[in-house]
Amino acid sequence: MTTQVMAQRELQIRCEDDIVLVRQAVRVMAQQLGFDAFATAAVTTAASELARNVWTHAGGGSALLEEIRLAGRRGVRMHFRDQGPGIADLGRALAGGFSTARSLGLGLSGSKRLVDEFNVESTVGKGTVVVVAKWARFSSTTG
Amino acid sequence: MAVDYMSLLKLDERELAQRRAFFEITDEDLARVAKLRDFAARHGDAIVDDLYQLILGHADSRAFFADETMVRRVKSMQKQYFLGLFAGNCDLRYVQDRLRVGASHERIGLEPKWYLGAYGRYLRLLLDRLFTDFPAAEAQAAFRSLSKLVAFDTALAMDTYIAANLDTVARHQAAIRELSTPVIRVYDRVLLLPLVGTVDTHRAQQIMETLLLRTVEDQAKAIIVDIAGVPVVDTKVADHLLKTTAAVRMLGAVTIITGISAQVARTMVQLGVDLSSIETRARLADGIELALAKVGRVIAVKA
Numbered sequence: 338m339t340t341q342v343m344a345q346r347e348l349q350i351r352c353e354d355d356i357v358l359v360r361q362a363v364r365v366m367a368q369q370l371g372f373d374a375f376a377t378a379a380v381t382t383a384a385s386e387l388a389r390n391v392w393t394h395a396g397g398g399s400a401l402l403e404e405i406r407l408a409g410r411r412g413v414r415m416h417f418r419d420q421g422p423g424i425a426d427l428g429r430a431l432a433g434g435f436s437t438a439r440s441l442g443l444g445l446s447g448s449k450r451l452v453d454e455f456n457v458e459s460t461v462g463k464g465t466v467v468v469v470a471k472w473a474r475f476s477s478t479t480g
Numbered sequence: 481m482a483v484d485y486m487s488l489l490k491l492d493e494r495e496l497a498q499r500r501a502f503f504e505i506t507d508e509d510l511a512r513v514a515k516l517r518d519f520a521a522r523h524g525d526a527i528v529d530d531l532y533q534l535i536l537g538h539a540d541s542r543a544f545f546a547d548e549t550m551v552r553r554v555k556s557m558q559k560q561y562f563l564g565l566f567a568g569n570c571d572l573r574y575v576q577d578r579l580r581v582g583a584s585h586e587r588i589g590l591e592p593k594w595y596l597g598a599y600g601r602y603l604r605l606l607l608d609r610l611f612t613d614f615p616a617a618e619a620q621a622a623f624r625s626l627s628k629l630v631a632f633d634t635a636l637a638m639d640t641y642i643a644a645n646l647d648t649v650a651r652h653q654a655a656i657r658e659l660s661t662p663v664i665r666v667y668d669r670v671l672l673l674p675l676v677g678t679v680d681t682h683r684a685q686q687i688m689e690t691l692l693l694r695t696v697e698d699q700a701k702a703i704i705v706d707i708a709g710v711p712v713v714d715t716k717v718a719d720h721l722l723k724t725t726a727a728v729r730m731l732g733a734v735t736i737i738t739g740i741s742a743q744v745a746r747t748m749v750q751l752g753v754d755l756s757s758i759e760t761r762a763r764l765a766d767g768i769e770l771a772l773a774k775v776g777r778v779i780a781v782k783a
Contacts, residue, residue: 353680360712378712379744379750385714386751433752441722443715447751 340414343404350391350398350419352448359400363413366402370411372473378473380413383451385465386444387417394423394437395464405470412453412472420464427459485579486572488561488643496572503569503632510626514568516622519613521563522685528558541594557584565629575655578633582640592641599634604628657683661690669701670771672764686719691724694732702771703728706764708739718753725758734759734774738767 348359363384367377393438398419405414429435431449434478436442445467449455454470485491532555535541561581567574570603587594606626610619658682664672671694673687691703704720707713725735738757748755761767769779 353682357678357680364711374743375746376743378747380715381712382747382751385712385716388717389714441715441719441753443752447715447753450750450752451747 338408339406340405342409342414343406345401345403347401350388350400352397356385356388356392359402360385361389362402363415365445365448366404366413367471367473370404370473371447372413372471376471376474379451383448383469383471385469386396386448386451387415388442390422390465390467391419393440395419398464400446407469407472410472414454414468414470417467418464419466421462423465424457424459425461427457431457481499485583485640485643486576489579489639491572491575491579493572495742496570496575499632500570500633503628503635504633505628509628510568510570511617512622512625513566513629516626517563517566518610520566523609525563527602527609528555528562528783530597531558531601535594535598535706541590544594548706557581565626565633570629570632575636578636578639581633582637583644585637585643586641592638595637596634599630605629646712655688657686661687663690663694665698666704666768667772667775667777669699669775670704670768671695671698671700672704672768673701673705674706674709677711679710679717679720684717684724687720688724688727692727692731695733700733702736702774704736704738704764704767704771706739706743707737708764708769709743710739713740713744713748715751715753718748718751718755721758722755736761736767736770738762738764 342480346362348354348362349369350359360381364381366378367380372380388400391400398421399420400415401416403414404415424430426435432447433446434442445457448469452469452471456468456469457465457467459465489495491750530552532652536545536551545554564577566575573696603626607623610622613619614622660677661673664674666672671691675687675692679687691705694700705724707717707721719737721737725737728735737755738761740760740762759770772779
């Protein structure tokens, strides 16, 4: 059984206001897929964190949002891509409390706890791709 | 204040050269249209009249022109514009003149569809008259040259529309930001800041500064920040709240965050954000009670 992509939408992250557009799109998607209030807040917040990382650390990039389905379950998958400096010490960034941008340093590690699937690939000098997925807690009966 | 579209659109010699190259406007084209000046003078009034028959013939486009005086004025401007097409110049002065046209349309709120529709008629009117007055080959060459200039002008007009709209949006955003940090004095030495909407970097700074100034001015002891209207509380917002609280504490006041929903509480814990250094309450009412206690007051049931 492979994950099916039902719909997708790509948004550019070029300024701080674009972060708002990304998370609004994610919130609408989550609500349409029947996410409950907690899951919606979690996936929207994760989108906000990851989109902000793209803007803060790379100065811009893109967010690809997908509605996915696997064995009757529905979910949201998000790909955040940038061509920024990359993450030199991924282990440290994922441990939390470490920041190169004078912030709380919980964006990446915190997002990981907010979603069900989390994958990050980063090459120093090339850029970073973070792919996360969150599933609706109860499968929709309407199919 | 008039918007400087030349600098807004970065229209300098380099940009002009690039545009001219892309629109394929050669010196030959300019020389060719310059030779049509007599033709333009001959037909100018009739073409402009015909154009306004279209515009005034539709109620929606006619609505932009209040009375006869205004119609006469815009017709005379239109005539100048028309003759300008045959000036045989495509320099920065020409561009500046063309930008005025787009800007004046934008100012009266004439949407691009009317502009583009009218421009279509312009081209057809020119085409018909060129082929009446000149042999086919000559008319075709003239029309080719003119159509390049018309496309060039249209691009400038569209750019002006877009730039003017972006300018309006930016001014609205600035106005909204001005209004977005209303600090309310709910009781002697108790302040309330209801936050609604997105807390971006700019706004966070403004919130911090406004709160600090008001804390000093009002000698406040307790400041309630209600975040019920903030759609997403992420680590950035939390970071701002923590920093603001720390700064307010230096002034001898406490910050109480209220309006925390169940979802926000759960998300904050999952993110690993430690808000334990801040007093928090779910409801604004509880926050007000706590704030009053800080200034030695209680809400009591009337005996």
